[in-house]
Amino acid sequence: MKVAIVHDELVRRGGAEQVVLDMHNAYPEADIYTLCYNPDKTYEEFKTAKIFTSWFQYIGKSEKLIKLLYFPFAILAMRSFNLKGYDIVLISTTHCGKFVRADKNASVVTYCHTPFRLAWRPFSYSIVKSSNLLIRNIFLFASRILRKLDLMAAKASDFYLTNSKEVKARIEKSYHPEKPVSIINPAAKLDNFYISMEDKDYYLVVSRLEDYKMVDLVVKSFNEMPDKKLIIVGTGSKEQELMALAGSNISFRKGQSAAQLARLYANCKALIFPQHEDYGITPLEAAASGRPVIAYGVGGVRETMVPYMGDSSKCTAVFFEEQSTSSLIAAIEKSEKLEFDPIFIRSHAKLFSAPNFIAKLTGFVNKVYKQKMATKLNSMVTETIETSGAKYQLELANTYAGKKVA
Structure with a gap:
């Protein structure tokens, strides 16, 4: 193939x-x-x-x-x-x-x-x-x-x-x-991430800095919470605008290596995910690090995350319902009262591993290929049978007419 x-x-x-x-x-x-x-x-x-x-x-x-x-x-x-x-x-x-x-x-x-x-x-x-x-x-x-x-x-x-x-x-x-x-849900690079036992003293955003990513919402929210630290990783057309908007408790990083990014994930209190995404890989990267996600509860996160429903040991995320500073701040405050289980969170992330994605993808493609080959084989057999039948009918007709078929 x-x-x-x-x-x-x-x-x-x-x-x-x-x-x-x-x-x-x-x-x-x-x-x-x-x-x-x-x-x-x-x-x-x-x-x-x-x-x-x-x-x-x-x-x-x-x-x-x-x-x-x-x-x-x-x-x-x-x-x-x-x-x-x-x-x-x-x-x-x-x-x-x-x-x-x-x-x-x-x-x-x-x-x-x-x-x-x-x-x-x-x-x-x-x-x-x-x-x-x-x-x-x-x-x-x-x-x-x-x-x-x-x-x-x-x-x-x-x-x-x-x-x-x-x-x-x-x-x-x-x-x-x-x-x-x-x-077929996309995979996160789970092997790049790990659980850390270090103290957590900051929240994290990993995103392209564009309008639809709603990073400005996070910046405005943390401007209202100057006692909480936020690290934003990413670049984009809104970078300078966001930096000008941000208070002293907010810092920006870019050009992070895989190891640096993994460390940032592992040691954050939670990943903030404020946008409506069709899917979203970064929440799974946070989960692979055993860290919870505070997410706007629409779109792909509803398929990849387990929202808090009363048992913090069996959830991976706290959802907020509106893209507003009050809604996000309330979700952050709620998360700080909960005890998350890093082992459960990482175990859930493993459902979205690269081997799982590859197995599903190759299984689908192999099925398509086998169906195509079966159709092609059936067509060849049918054509052979039809050709053989036509030749046999011609032989009968020529024999009946007293002629020798070459």
């Missing part, structure tokens, strides 16, 4: 890129095709993979340039890939990965992290919501074009996989796939 792996772009360290790493570990001989690749910006493990980039590699090595030049250049660049000779094309995508051209004999299995937001949910972008009428209409016009193109490309997938129930419903609503969408 010859497998190709496709991903939108490899220019960051994020949850989608971790999924691709697990795909690579599942199929280490598979070729990886991507729009562009920056080895210094994404996970180091990709350096051992066989990666093919498009001509977009020369113009778009950063997230900002990819967004700026996405339409039409990123789409055209992805269309330039013509993947021939593969039995399985395994696509990881939110936007342009699905535009590759696969061999007509290949089975296309798409792991969709979410349908392209600009095409299907343009008002989830703050620039669309807050812009004047002219700018908003330009975005909405572009959104309509992208939606049509995205839907056309989505029809080329034979099977859909995704990360959560929420995204499954979104895929069904957007793409109307013929076959059921299957959920």
Whole structure:
């Protein structure tokens, strides 16, 4: 079975890129095709993979340039890939990965992290919501074009996989796939994390510093609690704004090594997770460190976390109901009165291990491949039988006519 792996772009360290790493570990001989690749910006493990980039590699090595030049250049660049000779094309995508051209004999299995937001949910972008009428209409016009193109490309997938129930419903609503969408929860790198017995004196945020991540909510909340320490790990377009907003009890870190990040997780009081995410890897990383999560209780955390329901020894998270400072502060204060069990929390995280993800993924792909081979074999047998039957009928007819069949 010859497998190709496709991903939108490899220019960051994020949850989608971790999924691709697990795909690579599942199929280490598979070729990886991507729009562009920056080895210094994404996970180091990709350096051992066989990666093919498009001509977009020369113009778009950063997230900002990819967004700026996405339409039409990123789409055209992805269309330039013509993947021939593969039995399985395994696509990881939110936007342009699905535009590759696969061999007509290949089975296309798409792991969709979410349908392209600009095409299907343009008002989830703050620039669309807050812009004047002219700018908003330009975005909405572009959104309509992208939606049509995205839907056309989505029809080329034979099977859909995704990360959560929420995204499954979104895929069904957007793409109307013929076959059921299957959920395979992404894995956290559990082996990178450990339980620490050191004293905990700070809370932690690990996030990209963008509007939708709601880190400003955490900063404002801790500004009202100057006696509590907060460490924020991450970079993004809101970095300077957040640093200017933060009080003296809040510090920022970036460029953390895996070991440094693991230590920060292991020794925090809790991870603060204020955003609505489709899935979310960082709560599982905290859980792998035996640390609880204080999370906005919607989206993916409802599938990965065990909320506090009266027994703190059998939970992994405290949920808050509103994205407001009062709701978050109340959840933090509640968590400080509880006794969490680090062993239980880490044991729960093991349900979302890389081996579990790989086993489910390869099981699904193997089933697809076997079904395809069975269909191909049945077709060959049917064709042989039909050919043999036609030849036998011809022999009978010629014999009846008194002719010798050669």
